[in-house]
Amino acid sequence: MSTRLVVAAIVLAALPPALAAPGGQVVRVEHYDPSTTPARGPTNALVTVELFFAPSVTGATRLPAYRQLEALQQRHPARVRIIYRIVQRGANPPGPQLPTLALEAYAQGKFFEFIGAIHAQRTSMTRDQMLELGKKVGLDPQRAERAIIDDRYHDVIDANERRLERLRGTTSPMVFFNSRPARTSLTSMSEADYEAAYLDAYDRARDMLDKGIDRHDLLEAFDAGVMQATQPLVITAGPTDDELETESSDHPLAEPPLALDGLPSFGKPDALAPVPIVVLCRPNDASCNQTMRVLNRVHHTYRGEIRLVWAPWFEVAREDAAELTMLGDAALCAERIGSSPDDLDASPGWQWVSEAYTQMARAHGRRITPDKLIDSVSAKQQIDSKQLSACRARLASATLDWIAAARQSGVTSSPSVVIGGRIYPGLNDPTTIQQLVEAELAPGVLGRCATTGC
Known part of the structure; x- marks a missing residue:
């Protein structure tokens, strides 16, 4: 026993003055859960x-x-x-x-x-x-x-x-x-x-x-009041392949609903019932990259609550329709056979489309043949060219089939954005998009994020 006391005395004597407690006092070190908020x-x-x-x-x-x-x-x-x-x-x-x-x-x-x-x-x-x-x-x-x-x-x-x-x-x-x-x-x-x-x-x-709101639920109730609970008035603006003769505030529902299975997407794959936002773009329209960037910023704000989806759309009577079909089919195949280990939110097809638009933008208007673009994007995304070719052969004209179905649902121009099932040609204003998203999510998202951090 005396040996233990001697050892304890030596240890205490060795402590620096800042760590040694004054006689008769207890040192209290505060620590807080880092997941909480100051x-x-x-x-x-x-x-x-x-x-x-x-x-x-x-x-x-x-x-x-x-x-x-x-x-x-x-x-x-x-x-x-x-x-x-x-x-x-x-x-x-x-x-x-x-x-x-x-x-x-x-x-x-x-x-x-x-x-x-x-x-x-x-x-x-x-x-x-x-x-x-x-x-x-x-x-x-x-x-x-x-x-x-x-x-x-x-x-x-x-x-x-x-x-x-x-x-x-x-x-x-x-x-x-x-x-x-x-x-x-x-x-x-x-x-x-x-x-x-x-x-x-x-x-x-x-x-x-x-009004009967519990005081512990006040912040969530106030948050719900901030959310845009009704559809804002959206006046169509922005260029499309099929220029509208007049501005329009009539945005019909896609009926029947667009089939989104197998399309490139961006969003948490394990999110529960996220609201889909669909961007329909011509596969060689580099300006669609800007629309995708706008949607990416909105997704960051509502991460886990929404899912972005890309779909090919163009007028099939265009002179370059065959080339656009090749690019669309390549994107759909990249979604099937590719992988995206560096970004779990972005599906392989989404990464493919983003890279394709980026390369076209860097060309500054110079034409890139479809074969060259497909080979270049395949190399960048590390997709086996033989597997891609075999997939394109199996899915030949899948892009045209999807466009035909989208036309039946009411899509008439590119680019268009579909939010809450409604079709908005040429929409790329981030504030309007956020308001439309809030109308779909309201009520309650803000309140949950106030307490859980989303």
């Missing part, structure tokens, strides 16, 4: 304030909202909860390092100390200097550095970015009171403006309670 205030508060921001040096002057909201919560401690949603846009220095360190500081129980220290800086900082600053406020430097190397909080930051986009936010910092943005720009907001925004949010919360 916050101040009770979870059942009637007013939820969400501050989307990127930690930045010189933030004491660039981010007054941080201190103003802190003061607001102190004035109304039982009624206000602040959620700090760390994003990357607007970070200074640019990049994920500082947002990652902020979230690691939260996991180690030092979030507010770290943010305060960062905002007190006046000059740009290197990675080593950021780590040293974290060490000064009590962060484990090894864990902090490992978090940067592993990009440990990528998914958390990405989820915050998507929520900001869902709330129609475009920049950071940005503040929302019960899912509604402040009416005044942050750079111009005074203490009275913050108080007015709080009172408006508080009154809206009381109205929700009067």
Whole structure:
């Protein structure tokens, strides 16, 4: 027994002063679940304030909202909860390092100390200097550095970015009171403006309670109000192969519904019943790449809730219809025989089509023969040319068959986008597309993402 006591005494004596507890005291080290979000205030508060921001040096002057909201919560401690949603846009220095360190500081129980220290800086900082600053406020430097190397909080930051986009936010910092943005720009907001925004949010919360909404469901209810619950008026605009004589707001349902099995797609393969968004494009129309990029951004915002689908469409009476059929059949075959190990969201056919459009865009209008384009894309996508040729022989004119069925469903021009079963020729405006998607998803997506991060 005495030997054990001697060993224990030696171990305690060897501890550095910072780690040795004063006599009669217990050292308490706080750690938080990294999947949760930094916050101040009770979870059942009637007013939820969400501050989307990127930690930045010189933030004491660039981010007054941080201190103003802190003061607001102190004035109304039982009624206000602040959620700090760390994003990357607007970070200074640019990049994920500082947002990652902020979230690691939260996991180690030092979030507010770290943010305060960062905002007190006046000059740009290197990675080593950021780590040293974290060490000064009590962060484990090894864990902090490992978090940067592993990009440990990528998914958390990405989820915050998507929520900001869902709330129609475009920049950071940005503040929302019960899912509604402040009416005044942050750079111009005074203490009275913050108080007015709080009172408006508080009154809206009381109205929700009067309607029977449980206080724990308030944020989801406010989110549902943000969603576009009805179809927006869409005026057809944008070039199509078959130019419309006049603008139109009549967008018929595809009837019968388009058959989407076997078509190139982009979206989580294990998502439950995602809403399909179909882009119908001529296989050699490089401008379709822009429409696909727009849809990719919308998919990022509603990841797991929607699925993008590409389908070939062109006027079969065109002089180059035979060449377009070759390219369409090649894309359909790539979907069948290809693989996409580098991007599990993008099907082989989707990657094929994206690469084909990219190569055509790089040609700057110079014609690429179908055979040459197919060979080049096959090599880039590592698709066996013999297998592709055999598949094309089996599926000969499958593109024409699909177009004939699509025409029966009401498709008349390319490019067109189909959302909620309705056909929108020439649609490529991201705001309109987001509103149409919200009309299909409403209600409830925003609320689920507020609590689960989607």
